[in-house]
Amino acid sequence: xxxxxxxxxxxxxxxxxxxxCLLKRVVPAGATLDPRAGKGNASEVPPEIHGWNWxxxxxxxxxxxxxxxxxxxxxxxxxxxxxxxxxxxAKGNELAWRKNKWESVEVFLxxxxxxxxxxxxxxxxxxxxxxxxxxxxxxxxxxx
Numbered sequence: 001x002x003x004x005x006x007x008x009x010x011x012x013x014x015x016x017x018x019x020x021c022l023l024k025r026v027v028p029a030g031a032t033l034d035p036r037a038g039k040g041n042a043s044e045v046p047p048e049i050h051g052w053n054w055x056x057x058x059x060x061x062x063x064x065x066x067x068x069x070x071x072x073x074x075x076x077x078x079x080x081x082x083x084x085x086x087x088x089x090a091k092g093n094e095l096a097w098r099k100n101k102w103e104s105v106e107v108f109l110x111x112x113x114x115x116x117x118x119x120x121x122x123x124x125x126x127x128x129x130x131x132x133x134x135x136x137x138x139x140x141x142x143x144x
Contacts, residue, residue, distance in 0.1 A: 043098040048105050056088035060084055061075055075088075
């Protein structure tokens with residue numbers, strides 16, 4: 001029991017750290033950075049940046065930590081988790097653009113597109129988990 005729980009927690013953190021390391025962006029030495037990015041609220045967000053972010057939707061905590069968007073940690077609070085998924089999906093691109101310095105819009109979008117398939121896969125797993133829990137609750141309720 002206890003060993004299983006410890007192994008599960010270590011595996012979760014290991015997978016999270018692994019995903020972050022694999023998708024971590026390395027800015028080439030001497031690269032020209034887009035002057036509009038990485039200035040917090042003073043950043044100018046190009047129109048191409050706006051749109052849904054599937055990486056932030058499916059992996060809100062992992063994506064948020066990887067991009068330094070610390071508000072994602074509010075998703076660990078159960079009632080707020082669903083709201084954070086929606087918020088990060090809608091505003092994730094803007095938050096990441098404002099938080100980090102990027103070489104260009106194209107590089108930014110390319111990196112966000114790398115997160116997309118993994119985010120969609122985890123979002124589908126999340127929905128399937130919710131459906132499973134609802135079915136279990138309905139089955140349990142019928143027993144009474």
